[in-house]
Amino acid sequence: MNIQFKKGVLEICVLSVLARKDCYGYELVGEISKRIDISEGTIYPLLHRLKDVGYVTTYLQESAGGPSRKYYRLTEAGRKEEHEQKEEWMRFAASVNALLEGKNDAAD
Amino acid sequence: MNIQFKKGVLEICVLSVLARKDCYGYELVGEISKRIDISEGTIYPLLHRLKDVGYVTTYLQESAGGPSRKYYRLTEAGRKEEHEQKEEWMRFAASVNALLEGKNDAAD
DNA sequence: AGTAAGTACCTTGCATAGCAAGATACTGTG
DNA sequence: CACAGTATCTTGCTATGCAAGGTACTTACT
Numbered sequence: 001m002n003i004q005f006k007k008g009v010l011e012i013c014v015l016s017v018l019a020r021k022d023c024y025g026y027e028l029v030g031e032i033s034k035r036i037d038i039s040e041g042t043i044y045p046l047l048h049r050l051k052d053v054g055y056v057t058t059y060l061q062e063s064a065g066g067p068s069r070k071y072y073r074l075t076e077a078g079r080k081e082e083h084e085q086k087e088e089w090m091r092f093a094a095s096v097n098a099l100l101e102g103k104n105d106a107a108d
Numbered sequence: 109m110n111i112q113f114k115k116g117v118l119e120i121c122v123l124s125v126l127a128r129k130d131c132y133g134y135e136l137v138g139e140i141s142k143r144i145d146i147s148e149g150t151i152y153p154l155l156h157r158l159k160d161v162g163y164v165t166t167y168l169q170e171s172a173g174g175p176s177r178k179y180y181r182l183t184e185a186g187r188k189e190e191h192e193q194k195e196e197w198m199r200f201a202a203s204v205n206a207l208l209e210g211k212n213d214a215a216d
Numbered sequence: 217a218g219t220a221a222g223t224a225c226c227t228t229g230c231a232t233a234g235c236a237a238g239a240t241a242c243t244g245t246g
Numbered sequence: 247c248a249c250a251g252t253a254t255c256t257t258g259c260t261a262t263g264c265a266a267g268g269t270a271c272t273t274a275c276t
Binding site for chain 3: 247248249250251252253254255256257258259260261262263264265266267268269270271272273274275276
């Protein structure tokens with residue numbers, strides 16, 4: 001898988017999963033990896049960025065068989081951002097597809 | 109437009125346009141910018157990379173109203189790469205869309 | 217002649233995000 | 247007690263895109 005393709009996209013993936021349910025980092029790796037490989041060295045810095053800009057808040061919760069988990073929850077700003085980034089991704093992907101298919105009319 | 113989304117994608121865009129016709133750098137900026145913003149500071153290094161790895165060859169051609177143009181032509185390796193990267197992009201985009209739509213079954 | 221705009225090529229330095237590799241620490245199993 | 251699985255984190259590296267700048271040719275206007 002072309003690593004470069006993932007740049008920026010993993011962020012909207014994380015936001016999108018969190019829009020459906022609160023998750024902890026390790027869980028997110030598993031969820032997203034069903035579709036797209038993502039490593040722990042990517043997810044944790046990403047989650048910290050999202051917290052820094054106020055798209056998520058965190059809370060700790062103990063786990064049965066392991067260390068306690070840090071759950072991430074979307075804020076209202078995060079929910080709005082999720083919506084906007086999703087739309088932007090859709091527009092972008094449509095533009096790329098049009099280019100790859102050789103459609104020359106910008107109205108497509 | 110999220111700059112990060114373009115990482116890696118502009119390369120397949122360039123290969124795809126060149127698969128249809130030979131182009132010079134300045135022309136490629138115009139062609140691709142119909143759909144996706146791309147700057148000259150991106151295209152020239154990219155074209156040089158493509159030449160270094162043998163996906164394109166170049167030839168000079170004089171121009172009526174300006175300096176001579178350096179045209180880029182896909183090699184066989186470049187054509188094969190165009191095909192493979194296009195398929196990879198399609199798979200990737202489908203994975204992202206599935207994730208954003210919350211489809212949980214990896215069979216989708 | 218001089219100057220500006222459009223064409224066409226190029227480079228340098230910066231910002232960003234993903235990853236491999238490693239560190240830390242908790243729990244349950246052999 | 248060691249090991250595997252869970253769970254968090256950091257450091258150093260890599261790749262790509264961009265802004266900003268430079269060079270040089272041609273045409274049009276003053």
